[in-house]
Amino acid sequence: MSSQAVAGSATLMRVARKEMTEMFRDGRFRWASAMVLCLITIATLTGVRSYKALAAEQQAAQTAMRGFWIDQGAKNPHSAAHYGLWVFKPKMPLSFVDYGVDNYTGVTTWLEAHKQNEFTRRPAMDQAAVARFGEWTAAAVLQMLLPLLIIMLAFPAFAAERESGTLKQLAAMGVPMTQLLKGKALGTAGALSVVVIPATVLGVLALFLSAGFSRGADDIIRFVSMVAVYLAYFVVMLAITLAVSARSRSSRAALLVLLAFWSVNSLIAPRAVTDLARRVYPTTSSFEFQKAVAEDLTSGIDGHNPADERRKVVEAKALKEYGVLSVDALPVNFDAIAMQESEEYGNQVFDKHFNALYNQYRAQNGLTQLGGLVAPLLAVRSLSMGLAGTDVEQHRDFATKAEGYRRGLIKFSNDYFRDNTQTGAWDWKASPDVWARYPAFAYDAPTVKAAIAPQRRALATLGVWFVLAMVAFVSAPVFRVD
Amino acid sequence: MTALDALTLDIHAGEVCCLLGANGAGKTTTINLFLNFVAPTSGEALVCGIDVTKDPIGSKRHIAYIPETVMLYKNLTGLENLEYFASLATNETFRREQLVEFLADAGLRPDQVDQRVGGYSKGMRQKVGIAIASAKRADVLLLDEPTSGLDPKASNEFSGLIARLRERGAAILMATHDLFRAKESGTRVGIMKHGRLVADMQTADIGHADLERLYLQHMKD
Numbered sequence: 001m002s003s004q005a006v007a008g009s010a011t012l013m014r015v016a017r018k019e020m021t022e023m024f025r026d027g028r029f030r031w032a033s034a035m036v037l038c039l040i041t042i043a044t045l046t047g048v049r050s051y052k053a054l055a056a057e058q059q060a061a062q063t064a065m066r067g068f069w070i071d072q073g074a075k076n077p078h079s080a081a082h083y084g085l086w087v088f089k090p091k092m093p094l095s096f097v098d099y100g101v102d103n104y105t106g107v108t109t110w111l112e113a114h115k116q117n118e119f120t121r122r123p124a125m126d127q128a129a130v131a132r133f134g135e136w137t138a139a140a141v142l143q144m145l146l147p148l149l150i151i152m153l154a155f156p157a158f159a160a161e162r163e164s165g166t167l168k169q170l171a172a173m174g175v176p177m178t179q180l181l182k183g184k185a186l187g188t189a190g191a192l193s194v195v196v197i198p199a200t201v202l203g204v205l206a207l208f209l210s211a212g213f214s215r216g217a218d219d220i221i222r223f224v225s226m227v228a229v230y231l232a233y234f235v236v237m238l239a240i241t242l243a244v245s246a247r248s249r250s251s252r253a254a255l256l257v258l259l260a261f262w263s264v265n266s267l268i269a270p271r272a273v274t275d276l277a278r279r280v281y282p283t284t285s286s287f288e289f290q291k292a293v294a295e296d297l298t299s300g301i302d303g304h305n306p307a308d309e310r311r312k313v314v315e316a317k318a319l320k321e322y323g324v325l326s327v328d329a330l331p332v333n334f335d336a337i338a339m340q341e342s343e344e345y346g347n348q349v350f351d352k353h354f355n356a357l358y359n360q361y362r363a364q365n366g367l368t369q370l371g372g373l374v375a376p377l378l379a380v381r382s383l384s385m386g387l388a389g390t391d392v393e394q395h396r397d398f399a400t401k402a403e404g405y406r407r408g409l410i411k412f413s414n415d416y417f418r419d420n421t422q423t424g425a426w427d428w429k430a431s432p433d434v435w436a437r438y439p440a441f442a443y444d445a446p447t448v449k450a451a452i453a454p455q456r457r458a459l460a461t462l463g464v465w466f467v468l469a470m471v472a473f474v475s476a477p478v479f480r481v482d
Numbered sequence: 483m484t485a486l487d488a489l490t491l492d493i494h495a496g497e498v499c500c501l502l503g504a505n506g507a508g509k510t511t512t513i514n515l516f517l518n519f520v521a522p523t524s525g526e527a528l529v530c531g532i533d534v535t536k537d538p539i540g541s542k543r544h545i546a547y548i549p550e551t552v553m554l555y556k557n558l559t560g561l562e563n564l565e566y567f568a569s570l571a572t573n574e575t576f577r578r579e580q581l582v583e584f585l586a587d588a589g590l591r592p593d594q595v596d597q598r599v600g601g602y603s604k605g606m607r608q609k610v611g612i613a614i615a616s617a618k619r620a621d622v623l624l625l626d627e628p629t630s631g632l633d634p635k636a637s638n639e640f641s642g643l644i645a646r647l648r649e650r651g652a653a654i655l656m657a658t659h660d661l662f663r664a665k666e667s668g669t670r671v672g673i674m675k676h677g678r679l680v681a682d683m684q685t686a687d688i689g690h691a692d693l694e695r696l697y698l699q700h701m702k703d
Contacts, residue, residue, distance in 0.1 A: 173618070174571070
């Protein structure tokens with residue numbers, strides 16, 4: 001390093017140290033950071049508690065369900081298929097940070113013959129409209145309150161020094177202004193670390209307490225990525241705050257501009273973009289959805305292929321296959337064949353409607369991620385949910401796998417019914433040991449790579465903000481002394 | 483509008499040049515010119531032979547600037563303020579004893595140095611400003627109405643500090659409205675009007691009454 005560079009870094013450290021000293025002595029900073037840290041702690045502990053409670057509850061319920069299924073005794077396979085079972089979406093380890101859409105999508109669904117059910121247990125259904133402002137999760141504190149703390153901390157950085165004249169004195173001493181700018185950034189970051197570092201440690205502890213890294217490396221990568229995303233977000237906020245302060249004549253003006261930005265970022269844009277997405281990519285109501293599904297099941301997907309005609313085609317096909325002339329002459333149970341055929345037709349109908357619905361959600365989320373260009377919070381929110389494993393895409397993954405399990409289960413019972421009986425044997429009962437032959441439901445959550453794939457736009461918009469904030473920061477005209 | 487017009491001013495080591503003149507006469511502009519806060523449309527400003535527009539950082543190494551009120555960080559103590567400004571200005575690290583000595587030299591009592599500046603009087607702030615200038619070992623002092631608003635005792639103390647810095651060989655330029663103070667601390671007095679230096683004399687050659695009469699005469703037309 002040249003002597004000039006050494007002098008420069010010494011200046012930087014002196015400025016940073018002085019900024020930190022000033023901030024730590026400021027009662028407002030002490031109170032605000034203690035409060036934010038308190039809120040993060042409470043939110044995290046609440047999250048961990050609800051994780052543990054729910055995880056235990058679901059584990060118990062899932063085991064009980066499997067027990068009921070296995071022990072249903074001698075029974076007609078079709079009755080067993082109707083008996084069905086509940087499956088639960090396992091809480092993701094990081095969901096204690098970010099509940100994501102869990103409260104809106106529900107975490108459990110009833111698997112039974114003939115239909116793909118919607119998810120239930122949606123806490124949002126029991127809440128008043130005010131809950132749309134979101135729960136007090138750690139994610140909400142990090143996304144909304146921490147930027148506010150950054151603004152409160154750094155808005156006077158240059159504006160107040162310009163107002164009071166200390167900036168002029170520093171300029172008169174020949175202090176390199178770029179070092180001053182960097183030193184202030186470093187000092188503010190240092191002061192903020194009294195919130196950020198404990199919060200990160202708390203996150204690691206919480207992860208240990210809740211899931212204990214049960215999913216191994218994937219959880220660690222998710223957690224580290226999440227920390228990186230939030231740090232990038234805070235850096236963007238800090239750079240913008242300092243850039244605005246450096247450009248403002250008075251600290252009051254800087255504060256006004258920054259508070260306006262904060263409200264657009266955390267309050268106005270998220271609501272507006274969500275509403276816009278809903279308008280551009282509308283989804284049908286639950287009632288209309290079910291009506292459309294029922295319509296397609298009876299009169300065929302294209303409306304020209306009603307159920308009774310489909311049955312005739314299946315019958316002809318079966319007779320031809322076994323080389324017999326009547327259903328009664330079939331060596332297998334035709335009722336089971338017909339049921340499976342209708343089941344498979346139904347699956348096409350469900351795929352059509354559920355895919356359309358989920359694709360619409362995907363389009364909405366794509367637009368919301370683009371909204372990150374207006375408000376970086378939207379990009380961060382999306383990434384946070386994605387990494388926590390609580391976004392719509394990962395809900396869809398579970399829904400798809402649960403539905404796959406349901407289809408396998410129904411096919412298992414229909415095939416067993418078909419192969420072991422003949423048509424009309426509705427009174428026949430399968431032996432009690434049959435049910436255990438169909439494996440228990442086990443869910444493998446997507447890897448972090450799969451979770452991040454639908455987040456390209458969010459990553460890109462956060463990247464755009466990062467670059468813009470850096471440019472605004474580096475080009476800040478701090479040399480303007482009054 | 484012309485702020486300064488054909489100004490020629492040369493201040494040597496050991497000189498205290500006091501600039502008098504009405505508001506808007508160009509006193510502060512002259513100081514800002516040496517600080518490179520305003521650029522001259524023609525001519526040049528040299529500090530210890532260094533052109534301030536060509537080497538703004540280098541020229542400022544020689545300058546200490548004391549405004550009407552020395553602005554300090556109110557959450558830091560007087561000593562911490564001195565340490566911050568002095569170390570930024572010199573890139574040196576100071577020991578506590580050194581800093582206390584600078585402040586004591588500037589007239590701050592030992593029990594005051596560790597108090598937060600938020601509770602300082604204006605006189606105490608100006609003393610910290612002088613301490614910064616001493617720590618910086620500045621060859622050139624630019625003072626912009628440093629005594630306005632000081633009570634006579636504080637003002638008198640301040641003049642004593644200026645005199646000491648002059649004796650150590652500093653070249654001092656001070657803008658002021660205080661004719662008495664100009665006569666007391668200045669070795670030279672210049673009167674400015676509409677950006678021009680209309681009078682320039684040695685204070686030893688002129689009495690209080692004559693200085694006042696001359697000043698008022700210039701202000702009349």
